[in-house]
Amino acid sequence: MEQVTVAKRLDGIAFAGIRKVFEKANQLEAQGKKVIHFEIGRPDFDTPAHIKAAAKQALDKGLVHYAPNSGIPALREALAGRLKADKNLTYSPESEIIITAGGQEALYLSFMSILNEGDEVILPDPCFGPFPLAVGLAGGVPVKIGLKPTQNYGYDWEAVKKTLSPRTKAIVVNSPHNPTGGVWAEEQLRAVARFAGEHGLWLVCDDAYDNLVYEGCRLSPAGFPGMRERTILCGSLSKTYAMTGWRIGYIAAVEPVIGAAIRLQQNIMLSLCTFAQHGAVAGLTGSQDCIQAMSQEFARRRLLVLDMVRQIPGVVLEGNPQGAFYVFPRITLPGMTSAQVADYLLDNAGVAVVDGLAFGEHGNGHFRLSYAVSYEDCREGLERIAGAMKMLVQKNS
Ligand SMILES: Cc1ncc(COP(=O)(O)O)c(C=O)c1O
Structure with a gap:
């Protein structure tokens, strides 16, 4: 069959890194596994009724x-x-x-x-x-x-x-x-x-x-x-x-x-x-109270996430994220890429995060965690990450 070519201007455009994780997480869920979706960059709330x-x-x-x-x-x-x-x-x-x-x-x-x-x-x-x-x-x-x-x-x-x-x-x-x-x-x-x-x-x-x-x-x-x-x-x-x-x-x-x-x-x-x-x-x-309510919930999760991320072995959070619903810890384990760590966390802990490289070269060695999931899922997901990272650190030492 004749080779189909598309415009050269699209050459640098890869399939978005976030979608790849999302799809793999969906496959795991289809097999009956519970996945915590720290990869999604959208509020988990419904649009206000009014x-x-x-x-x-x-x-x-x-x-x-x-x-x-x-x-x-x-x-x-x-x-x-x-x-x-x-x-x-x-x-x-x-x-x-x-x-x-x-x-x-x-x-x-x-x-x-x-x-x-x-x-x-x-x-x-x-x-x-x-x-x-x-x-x-x-x-x-x-x-x-x-x-x-x-x-x-x-x-x-x-x-x-x-x-x-x-x-x-x-x-x-x-x-x-x-x-x-x-x-x-x-x-x-x-x-x-x-x-x-x-x-x-x-x-x-x-x-x-x-x-x-x-x-x-x-x-x-x-x-x-x-x-x-x-x-x-x-x-x-x-x-x-x-x-x-x-x-x-x-x-x-x-x-x-x-x-x-x-x-x-x-x-x-x-x-x-x-x-x-x-x-x-x-x-x-209309009333802006709905923003206040969502933002207060994000603020509550943020404190939990910051506290728990700072205790995860093998990663360090160097900054103090004060907005949006993201944290971007750096992986300190030698010999593993952030893509490998993200894959490991999904396969072994059932937690989806995004490889930092998806956001640019300087994101390499990090992963993005979105706390646009319930408070309970934030806690459970971070416990799972901590457990999985502890095992990796032990293996590597
Ligand atoms: C920094 C930033 N800008 C813009 C957007 C685009 O969002 P939307 O097109 O839904 O307004 C996003 C979405 O995640 C974002 O993270």
Whole structure:
């Protein structure tokens, strides 16, 4: 048979590391084994009832047709209202906000809107997998910078300064951070904003976890003097309201960027699901107590997880993850890769974690553990990991 070839631009795109673990875990479950799912990066809560009710009502009213390319006006207004109330940021719902298919499409549209061929983008390493792909598909070059666990998983500034070039176009901030849970301190956010300002760069802020900060700073760099004009906020309702399947995110930025993103959106998605957008309006304009309730539960699990992870033999947690729902311990066992340890934990302890290498080279030797599972599962899973790691350490000594 003739060899089927696909576009070369897809050459670097591997099957996501997280999906591989997920599928293997599902196979074990099909054989009747109980697996603890520390690999999944989504809240384990249901979408709050009032959000679902608003979407159902929209369906019943027949709101089933195309929406405007930039999103329904009520949702853009609701987002502008939240950005003002929560972060004291002012964006025009008419010209400075676009609704996207989750934060992930927000990132793709942003990079497509600002990058020319060969433009460089400074990214954290490890990072959320699609970042380098989104930059590359937009013609840009991802420049990955290692993070410092003991400095809230912030950029290694010496490395950042060394990589600065005439082609540097943007620098990315993702605080709280996937996969480490790191939350940058105010001085760190101010430093990156200053750096972007001094060198005329875009600051792309991935705010997917902005409502999941348990300790530390919640400021947005867009609020710092002179930064509104050069910051692109890529946000999402996925994690905040347990709405990952609804696919609602947004970009807030100056008009030329949003204008470019709308032209792309017209030709890519056309528009987002209309009744899902009506549900999202209810989320943003209704009581925010649901966020508080979910975040309190995550905060409770975080304390348990930090305490238990720090006692696991053969791993060390160098930083203090203060947000999202992740921890990213480093494996200290010699002679074993993080992929081998992740496989070992799934096969021997029935616990699924993600090999840190899935998030970039600097993630090698770590694994990501997501505590978006019940408190009881957090405890049981960590007990299982501790037991399995103890055996590995004994074998290796
Ligand atoms: C850092 C980060 N950004 C963006 C996203 C995209 O989320 P969504 O497209 O569901 O908004 C994720 C999802 O896990 C993420 O971890």
